Amino acid sequence: MKPTDEQAKESIDQAKDLVIESLGETMDLYGVTRSVGNLYGTMYFEESMTLDEMREKLKMSKPSMSTGVKKLQEFDIVKQSFQRGTRKQTFVAEKNFFSFFNKFFTKKWEREVTLNLDAIKEAQPILEEVINSDDVSQEIKNEAQSIYVQIEYSKAYYYWLQQLVEGIRSGKIFEAFPVEQNHHE
Amino acid sequence: MKPTDEQAKESIDQAKDLVIESLGETMDLYGVTRSVGNLYGTMYFEESMTLDEMREKLKMSKPSMSTGVKKLQEFDIVKQSFQRGTRKQTFVAEKNFFSFFNKFFTKKWEREVTLNLDAIKEAQPILEEVINSDDVSQEIKNEAQSIYVQIEYSKAYYYWLQQLVEGIRSGKIFEAFPVEQNHHE
DNA sequence: AAATTCGTTAAGAAAAAAATTAACAAACTT
DNA sequence: AAGTTTGTTAATTTTTTTCTTAACGAATTT
Secondary structure (H helix, E strand, O other): OOHHHHHHHHHHHHHHHHHHHHHHHHHHHOOOOHHHHHHHHHHHOOOOEEHHHHHHHHOOOHHHHHHHHHHHHHOOOEEEEOOOOOOOOEEEEOOOHHHHHHHHHHHHHHHHHHHHHHHHHHHHHHHHHHHHOOOOOHHHHHHHHHHHHHHHHHHHHHHHHHHHHHHHHHOOHHHHOOOOOOOOO | OOHHHHHHHHHHHHHHHHHHHHHHHHHHHOOOOHHHHHHHHHHHOOOOEEHHHHHHHHOOOHHHHHHHHHHHHHOOOEEEEOOOOOOOOEEEEOOOHHHHHHHHHHHHHHHHHHHHHHHHHHHHHHHHHHHHOOOOOHHHHHHHHHHHHHHHHHHHHHHHHHHHHHHHHHOOHHHHOOOOOOOOO
8 A cells, every 4th residue: 555545544534524523413403412423424434334343433332332323223314234244233324315304304203293193182172171161260261262272273283294294205395395416506 | 260260270281281291392302402392382372471480380490491591592483572561571482383393493404504515515625635646546546536426415415405494484395285274184 | 061252231430411509790770 | 879670691519311331141153
């Protein structure tokens, strides 16, 4: 290897680190720990990695890598790739950011929808009981009614969000917002 | 006030708390602290609130409310409402979840776009220098080239995300995904 | 079967985040 | 002007989270 190759390698690492760091900061924006974000960023530049390779690259303990990978698997942005020959497990990161967006946000949004619709479904009967009671003053009834209507109205948003999730999953969103291959600033 | 009114009030609070809690958990999903999420949920059911009213409701200190409100203001989902007569500041939460979605996510996504495009813009010249150098082995050059192409390709995603942000801001997204007023399960 | 490798769980330590009390500064009241 | 009220900042404490070391169990190799 040429003597300048070492320098070039360092430059490459430097370039990678810039991107890894911004990916880490991005994931931080969405509530993912910085070190888990950095792990994703690192994997973004590797075909596949074992836990030991991650530990090596990130200078962290193996259990940290194990839990970090697990988190990323929960988001569906890292998969275990079955590789024959070695006993070690290897993991592959989702490298297509459109897929990343799809998996990450639809999962969260779907959780939001069920979570809140369930809460509404539980809260409304309680309010109905107040509204329909004969022993409650009109003022209190009105208050209950007002809250009932407010949360009933909010359901439209959750249904919309569910539609959006489906539109992202199906690819319908790319009809409205096409991906431009050659973008000019 | 009727004797049963007290009971009714408790029921109303119970119903509210169910929704507040799910809103808090939702925001937790997106990296917002639980107590800040609960603050938003609480404000969601109030026309406007002063810091002291928040403190009262959430049984927390005033500085906590102050910083919590500040966080929510950063997300643009709480505004200070100028109310004459009182010296106290009053704050109003965004109650339309479509607006909430708009403000919360477009802000984050826009940050993601600039953050990563900036990193790419900084990383690519470093890689170019390696690629164009005469003193670097072909193998290393190829590696640099491969990374260059990978991050160049990823730009399409960020441009798309920017388009999505604009589509949400302009309301174009509601053409592709209309809001259904009367939704039937 | 004994020994090694690998991943995970458990327990403890370290670090980070969040909340509280105390102190302060600005604006207003008396 | 002296004294309140209000919101924020600073300092400290508390709590939570994250990371590491140690221990374990399963699978594999020798």
